[in-house]
Amino acid sequence: MTVRVKNNSRLQFYDLALIGGVEFWEFKELPEFLVQNDDEYYQVQSGDRVDTLAFKRYGDERYWWVVAAANGIELVPVQLNVGDKLRLPSARYVQAVMKRNT
Numbered sequence: 001m002t003v004r005v006k007n008n009s010r011l012q013f014y015d016l017a018l019i020g021g022v023e024f025w026e027f028k029e030l031p032e033f034l035v036q037n038d039d040e041y042y043q044v045q046s047g048d049r050v051d052t053l054a055f056k057r058y059g060d061e062r063y064w065w066v067v068a069a070a071n072g073i074e075l076v077p078v079q080l081n082v083g084d085k086l087r088l089p090s091a092r093y094v095q096a097v098m099k100r101n102t
Helices: 050-058 061-070 091-100
Strands: 014-019 022-027 040-043 085-088
Touching: 050 061, 050 085, 050 091, 061 085
Parallel strands: none
Antiparallel strands: 014 022, 040 085
8 A cells, every 4th residue: 555644744754564454554763853052942831732832833733743752742642731841843953854854
């Protein structure tokens, strides 16, 4: 089966596998988002979610996984704690990382 994965999807870091007639996504490895001078730091407010923060920072809620990966958030959806400080990686840097991985 051929699957086209969009550049902003975390699925580009997975392989589509077929075992015993069952298809599943096998994790490879997400890129590391190193700290950059133009990263933003954001204090979580009531009602914040990683997808809405991704939309505000990158213009696309599908980059939620970038926010999660940069902050060690492994289980999503996750209740963000009001007052926590999150690093939102540089939009410039995120785009460069995504281009390298396509």
